[in-house]
Amino acid sequence: MTKRFAVILAAGQGTRMKSKLYKVLHPVVGKPMVQHVMDQLSVVQLEETVTVVGFGAEKVIETIGDQCNFVIQEEQLGTGHAVLQVEELLKNREGTTIVVCGDTPLITGETYQALFEHHEKTGSKATILTAIAPNPTGYGRVIRNAENEVERIVEHKDASTEELSVKEINTGTYCFDNQALFQALQHVSNDNAQGEYYLPDVIEILKDASESVSAYLTPDFEETLGVNDRVALAQAEKTMKKRINESHMRNGVTIIDPDNTYIGLDVIIESDVVIHPGTVLHGKTTIHADAEIGPYAEITNSTIGEGSVIKQSVITDSQIGEQAEIGPYARIRPESILGNNVKIGHFVEVKKSTIGNDSKVPHLSYIGDAKIGTGVNIGCGAITVNYDGMNKFETKIEDNVFVGCNSNLIAPVTIGKDSYIAAGSTINQDVPEESLSIARARQLNKEGYASKIKKRK
The missing domain is CATH 3.90.550.10 (Spore Coat Polysaccharide Biosynthesis Protein SpsA; Chain A)
Incomplete structure (x- = not known):
């Protein structure tokens, strides 16, 4: 030759x-x-x-x-x-x-x-x-x-x-x-x-x-096409995007609106995946069969498990298991691993954390530097307090824990399996297994005090 x-x-x-x-x-x-x-x-x-x-x-x-x-x-x-x-x-x-x-x-x-x-x-x-x-x-x-x-x-x-x-x-x-x-x-x-x-x-x-x-x-x-200016660059982008999308569609991927779907060259998508408009897939991303992505999802260097649904959310350098539900409006930051049947709801941010199978963080929570077991339910507004201004610390939440709304878990801390955290608690000590932990100030009612304030005004 x-x-x-x-x-x-x-x-x-x-x-x-x-x-x-x-x-x-x-x-x-x-x-x-x-x-x-x-x-x-x-x-x-x-x-x-x-x-x-x-x-x-x-x-x-x-x-x-x-x-x-x-x-x-x-x-x-x-x-x-x-x-x-x-x-x-x-x-x-x-x-x-x-x-x-x-x-x-x-x-x-x-x-x-x-x-x-x-x-x-x-x-x-x-x-x-x-x-x-x-x-x-x-x-x-x-x-x-x-x-x-x-x-x-x-x-x-x-x-x-x-x-x-x-x-x-x-x-x-x-x-x-x-x-x-x-x-x-x-x-x-x-x-x-x-x-x-x-x-x-x-x-x-x-x-x-x-x-x-x-x-x-x-x-x-x-x-x-030779690219000599920004106009030609945009033409090249459009042509390449069309070529990539058509290749995926011929391989069994449903792309609802190819003109408004952006898929990188190194992205792998299995058959029977549905991609909704506004979706952007970057880098070494893999989408497994029967997943549903978008609308308006941005996924970079991540793996999405079979049958998972990602809506209006951003996922970066992470792994999502099978049959998971992410979003709308969730952010999964790098080094996060989410198991099967995990639910991450709206306005939830997860960073460098592992969340076990069947666990839920439904809404308005921050989970950072945490290891969460299976069957855990994190209530609305819960926060793993992982940063003291100088160092990051880990929160461990074992299997079948229920964390009530508006709870602060101040790391490093471990919540034993089958335990309950009462709503509004600030936890800074380990919680034994099968316990109820209540950590909030005693309620004090001062009757008639509101009238005194109004008179001052």
């Missing part, structure tokens, strides 16, 4: 983005554009990948990490000059090199694979990835001869009236015979208005040398 290499162009500043963040690091569906390119190229069996960096090199290298090699383009002198920076790493290698821009996050691995296969099957020295653009304004046109062979690429500003009518455009992605590429780059000139070295000039150089140049026409123009 022919060895395959990749060069990713990621040196540009992206001034049209008008941002402190370098262009290729702008996220699409939560992932930097250049990472999308890396991920899709991984579908193709590559011998080596080299990313050309310039502006924001340290940040780009930090983002991609050890997934590839890097070279720095000190001066941004055009795409041809950028590829030339890779010469020392690749020029003596035999095989096929794909050159792709780091701001094209929508091109799929299947398209890259098809481009490689077309290039290798035709035995071309260069193959251009092309597409039919509904409105080709601004794009370089791919001009073919009477035999339908690629003759040249002409930029929009240089095209004749007849050439402007051509809708097949150059997407800026190419496959090259590796050694032919670097030999041709030696002859690319910067004799143009911008004084830059352009990679498309390699096509003309190869044609002049009577080398074969072909084109692979992708059927999906939308995926070839």
Whole structure:
């Protein structure tokens, strides 16, 4: 099999983005554009990948990490000059090199694979990835001869009236015979208005040398979008979101309103899950079968058990068991583990806590740094007081405990199993098993006192 290499162009500043963040690091569906390119190229069996960096090199290298090699383009002198920076790493290698821009996050691995296969099957020295653009304004046109062979690429500003009518455009992605590429780059000139070295000039150089140049026409123009500004970034986001949602729906997930549902690339959703409008699923999230999510739920890096229902709530870095009910308006903060049949009601916040099977925190409570057993019922307004201003402490509530409304459990404290906490109690000592604990000030009624206050007014 022919060895395959990749060069990713990621040196540009992206001034049209008008941002402190370098262009290729702008996220699409939560992932930097250049990472999308890396991920899709991984579908193709590559011998080596080299990313050309310039502006924001340290940040780009930090983002991609050890997934590839890097070279720095000190001066941004055009795409041809950028590829030339890779010469020392690749020029003596035999095989096929794909050159792709780091701001094209929508091109799929299947398209890259098809481009490689077309290039290798035709035995071309260069193959251009092309597409039919509904409105080709601004794009370089791919001009073919009477035999339908690629003759040249002409930029929009240089095209004749007849050439402007051509809708097949150059997407800026190419496959090259590796050694032919670097030999041709030696002859690319910067004799143009911008004084830059352009990679498309390699096509003309190869044609002049009577080398074969072909084109692979992708059927999906939308995926070839290059992101140069915030408008294109929003278009890429919309396209990627649609692609992800359609994939889940084809796999048996019901998405009530796909236009208003946001699902990350790494999210796993099993069949017969129902996703309601306004739902946002981020990161390494898994939703198991028959769960119902939303409306307006936001879940990040969490697991939702089979048959659980999450409504109008936020869940982060946590695990939810089977047949649980969360919300509306609950917040489950990181490192929380909720068992099966747990109920977390409205305006409840849970932080770094474990709640056992069949336990309930129905409403208006804060549970932080707690270990709660099975069959526990936490009354309205109950709080685990876990912080003394310097340190966090743990509250332990054992099985089948009933905590009355408006109770404060001041950690560290343990509530023994089968115990009752009377409403309005402030508990700062351990409670033995099967006890009733009452910890509140004695009620004192001063009759007639309200009249005295009114007279003072």
